[in-house]
Amino acid sequence: MAVGLSGFEKEIVERADPMIFGGCEIFVATPEDLVVLKILAGRPRDLDDVEGIVEIHAKQLDWQYCLAAANRLEAAVDIDLVQQIERLRSG
Secondary structure, eight states: OOTGGGTHHHHHHHHOEEEEETTEEEEEOOHHHHHHHHHHHOOHHHHHHHHHHHHHHTTTOOHHHHHHHHHHHHTTSSSOHHHHHHHHHHO
C-alpha cells in the first residue's frame, strides 16, 4: 500500500490537533483523518471505531475533507474509499 507516497501521512501530521496529556503536549489526528485511515485499514475493529467516531463527531465532521482525502488515496490503493465515506455520511 502506497499511502505514504500520496502525501496523506504528512497532511495528517500537519493537521493534527495539539492536546495536553499527562502534562505534555501531544498531537492527535483529527477525527476526519482517523475516519479515512480506519476505513483504509478496513479491519472489523477499525470499522467499529469509525462508527463511534461518526456517532460522536457527526455534526462537526468535515465530510468534504473526508471525501477529498479518500479520493486522493484511491489513486494509491485498490479500495473504494469514497463510496464508504458516502455511505457513512448518509448513514
